[in-house]
Amino acid sequence: MSEWYTCEMSEITLSQLWIHPVKSLRGLSLTEAEVTPRGLAHDRRWMVVDAAGRFLTQRQQPRLALVHPQIDTARNLLCLHDAGQQRNDLELPLRLDSGQPVEVEVWKDRCRALDAGEDAAEWISTAAGQPARLVYMPDETRRAVDPDYARPGDVSSFSDGFPLLIISEGSLDALNRRLGRPLPMRRFRPNLVIAGTAPHAEDEWRRIRIGDVELELVKPCSRCIVTTVDPETGERDPEREPLRTLMQYRLRDNKVYFGQNAIPRTTGRLHTGQPVTVVD
Numbered sequence: 194m195s196e197w198y199t200c201e202m203s204e205i206t207l208s209q210l211w212i213h214p215v216k217s218l219r220g221l222s223l224t225e226a227e228v229t230p231r232g233l234a235h236d237r238r239w240m241v242v243d244a245a246g247r248f249l250t251q252r253q254q255p256r257l258a259l260v261h262p263q264i265d266t267a268r269n270l271l272c273l274h275d276a277g278q279q280r281n282d283l284e285l286p287l288r289l290d291s292g293q294p295v296e297v298e299v300w301k302d303r304c305r306a307l308d309a310g311e312d313a314a315e316w317i318s319t320a321a322g323q324p325a326r327l328v329y330m331p332d333e334t335r336r337a338v339d340p341d342y343a344r345p346g347d348v349s350s351f352s353d354g355f356p357l358l359i360i361s362e363g364s365l366d367a368l369n370r371r372l373g374r375p376l377p378m379r380r381f382r383p384n385l386v387i388a389g390t391a392p393h394a395e396d397e398w399r400r401i402r403i404g405d406v407e408l409e410l411v412k413p414c415s416r417c418i419v420t421t422v423d424p425e426t427g428e429r430d431p432e433r434e435p436l437r438t439l440m441q442y443r444l445r446d447n448k449v450y451f452g453q454n455a456i457p458r459t460t461g462r463l464h465t466g467q468p469v470t471v472v473d
Contacts, residue, residue: 205469207403208362209378209386214271215239215327216299216351217250218260219424220379225464228406228457231348232356233384235264235287239271240299240306240351241317244324248299248351251419254321256427275320277427283316285309289329297328299351305334338456342411347456355454357384358414359395364451367392371438379424380435381416383452387469395453400473405461407472413450420451 210223216237227234241249241257251257259277264270264287273283292307306328308314314326330336330350338347339354349356360383369375378386385403387395398410416439421430439449 205387205389205471207385207463207465207467207469208388209383210463210465211379211382211384211386212236213382214262214264215241215260215273216248217241217252217257217419218262218273219258220382221262221264222379225462227462228460230356230457230460231350232352232457235271236384237351238288238330239285240297240328240330241321241325242297242328244326246295246297248297249321249323249325251422252417254323255422255429257321258422258424259427260317260320273316273320275316278319280319283313285313285327285329289331292329295328299336300353302336304330304336306330342454343456355412356457357408357455358452359383359385359387359401359408359410359455360452361387361390361393361395363390363392363394368435368438368451371441372435374434376435377424380420380422381451382419385455385463389469398453398471398473400458400471402470402472403463403467405459406463407458408455409458410453410455412454414452414454415448416451 210226211220212223212233212235213220214235243249256277259275261274261276263272265272269287271285271287289307289309292309295306295308296303297306309327309329317327318325335348338349360381365378400409420435421433436449439451443449443451
């Protein structure tokens with residue numbers, strides 16, 4: 194009986210799936226998702242930009258965390274709800290096929306996007322508290338992943354740099370044991386959450402398989418001030434948590450690392466509860 198229990202407890206599984214349909218807005222929890230070469234379907238295909246076309250995130254405007262996305266699959270719509278204000282939701286197509294072509298900037302990359310128009314711009318400007326616009330990355334835009342960590346042809350959407358972010362539940366548990374107030378996983382904006390491992394086991398993985406999907410883990414994820422934003426209030430933690438605590442044991446080369454960036458090597462469909470195999 195004890196051997197069976199030990200085996201059960203040590204099984205590694207996919208426990209959570211998250212997408213962020215609009216970069217730096219609230220995440221959306223799913224039970225299943227399609228893995229594409231860019232990452233999970235619908236993840237960060239939309240982005241908020243300022244008047245100059247540069248990406249706008251919770252780093253500058255933490256209250257963007259209060260904008261909640263929902264996907265209406267029946268109508269192929271992305272619906273945005275502003276929890277901080279009493280007003281109508283904004284409805285956008287899941288896939289924007291037409292719009293004014295614009296050049297936008299995300300970190301050091303400049304790429305082509307489609308602008309969603311004036312009504313969307315007015316809505317997101319109110320949410321952001323400054324002039325802003327909503328843009329979509331069409332299929333024709335292929336934003337390359339950093340060649341220091343990727344193969345030729347690897348692409349991402351409007352993520353900070355990589356198609357996927359993987360974090361284990363054990364890593365969050367280890368952090369929460371050090372904090373005065375535990376934090377939810379959504380605070381760290383992962384795509385895949387893995388259960389049944391030791392803390393930071395993902396640091397040692399190079400390749401994992403989930404069903405038909407094989408993923409290469411290529412780089413630790415350095416964390417920024419966005420992790421200090423409470424997604425329920427849109428306010429930054431005055432004590433700079435969890436960065437302050439993470440600096441005590443996850444600091445290397447003057448950066449705080451938590452989670453692993455990954456690139457899909459095969460595509461397919463994932464669902465929560467699937468076993469995870471560590472290939473390398």
